[in-house]
Amino acid sequence: MIETKAYAAQDENTPLAPWTFERREVGPHDVQFDILYCGVCHSDLHQIKNDWFPGIFPMVPGHEIVGRIVKVGEHVKGFKVGDLAATGCLVDSCRVCENCKRDLEQYCLNGNSQTYNGLEQDHKTPTYGGYSNTIVVNEDFVLHLKEGVDLAAVAPLLCAGITTYSPLRHWKVGKGHKLAVLGLGGLGHMAVKFGVAFGADVTVLSTSPKKEEDAKKLGAHHFVVTTDPKQVEAAKNSFDFILDTVSAEHDFNMYLSLLRTDGVHICVGVPPKPAQIAAFSLLGGRKSLAGSGIGGIKETQEMLDFCAENNIVSDIEMIDIKDIHTAYDRMEKGDVRYRFVIDMATL
Numbered sequence: 001m002i003e004t005k006a007y008a009a010q011d012e013n014t015p016l017a018p019w020t021f022e023r024r025e026v027g028p029h030d031v032q033f034d035i036l037y038c039g040v041c042h043s044d045l046h047q048i049k050n051d052w053f054p055g056i057f058p059m060v061p062g063h064e065i066v067g068r069i070v071k072v073g074e075h076v077k078g079f080k081v082g083d084l085a086a087t088g089c090l091v092d093s094c095r096v097c098e099n100c101k102r103d104l105e106q107y108c109l110n111g112n113s114q115t116y117n118g119l120e121q122d123h124k125t126p127t128y129g130g131y132s133n134t135i136v137v138n139e140d141f142v143l144h145l146k147e148g149v150d151l152a153a154v155a156p157l158l159c160a161g162i163t164t165y166s167p168l169r170h171w172k173v174g175k176g177h178k179l180a181v182l183g184l185g186g187l188g189h190m191a192v193k194f195g196v197a198f199g200a201d202v203t204v205l206s207t208s209p210k211k212e213e214d215a216k217k218l219g220a221h222h223f224v225v226t227t228d229p230k231q232v233e234a235a236k237n238s239f240d241f242i243l244d245t246v247s248a249e250h251d252f253n254m255y256l257s258l259l260r261t262d263g264v265h266i267c268v269g270v271p272p273k274p275a276q277i278a279a280f281s282l283l284g285g286r287k288s289l290a291g292s293g294i295g296g297i298k299e300t301q302e303m304l305d306f307c308a309e310n311n312i313v314s315d316i317e318m319i320d321i322k323d324i325h326t327a328y329d330r331m332e333k334g335d336v337r338y339r340f341v342i343d344m345a346t347l
């Protein structure tokens with residue numbers, strides 16, 4: 001077994017603290033890589049606190065993982081020792097269901113293996129994430145990274161990046177489309193970058209007027225303060241798509257009124273409570289309310305390659321792992337531009 005250093009939560013009431021555990025030996029189809037950086041996702045905080053469902057403890061969070069390969073199994077073909085490597089939200093899936101066969105492992109019908117707070121495909125071995133010094137992953141769930149990329153700033157692409165890239169690709173958002181990005185946080189700032197790169201006319205919708213300057217710096221063409229009734233009125237019936245990254249409660253009916261006929265409101269954020277939606281908000285203008293979750297492995301690789309070719313990375317703030325609780329506090333207040341990344345050398 002491989003002795004592994006980590007930061008873990010022992011239960012939902014205990015702060016993260018140093019912990020040592022064992023990862024499996026490198027199997028014939030496995031890749032082991034030492035973790036250099038790991039992004040801090042808002043879902044890390046939700047999961048260690050049991051906000052969504054009872055978690056598996058001890059829990060080692062982290063699913064925006066990048067590093068360098070130190071060992072490969074004898075049957076591994078796509079990777080060699082010394083290569084850069086990355087892993088996102090998934091480390092395995094059933095591979096035989098109709099969704100897995102369509103490269104949609106994120107929607108595996110038999111339950112995929114989440115990178116942490118999940119179970120391997122034996123449905124009993126817990127998975128442990130990237131707040132650790134090394135990881136062993138089946139090669140089919142390891143992503144390639146090009147040498148020379150800004151590794152720390154690439155890490156958030158593995159969750160925040162693919163979560164916004166995948167729906168924009170699925171709905172073929174691009175030239176001639178008006179895209180509104182709702183919320184300018186970790187997900188939102190990536191959505192702006194992708195929307196602009198795909199050629200859409202991008203508007204940021206935000207409750208906070210002070211984010212306008214940042215939105216424009218990120219490439220957004222317009223900015224609407226959603227607490228200003230005049231600006232909201234002027235934005236009615238104007239967008240083809242709204243990419244909704246907000247994880248707090250909000251009024252879907254108001255946002256649906258900003259869509260043009262046949263517009264689509266796509267949810268990627270996860271508010272804590274179910275929302276009230278009036279049928280009239282949808283049928284007047286034949287509108288759709290949709291959702292999308294992360295992305296499959298093939299598409300994640302495509303996204304990483306697209307980012308490398310187009311110089312797209314996340315805007316990050318690097319932290320030492322001992323400062324993770326301060327980072328969580330600031331993340332809860334929305335005080336991060338736009339993703340914390342842990343320098344794993346500080347573990």
Ligand SMILES: [Zn+2]
Nearest residue numbers: 041043159160
């Ligand atoms: Zn995430």
Ligand SMILES: [Zn+2]
Nearest residue numbers: 094097100108
């Ligand atoms: Zn499957």
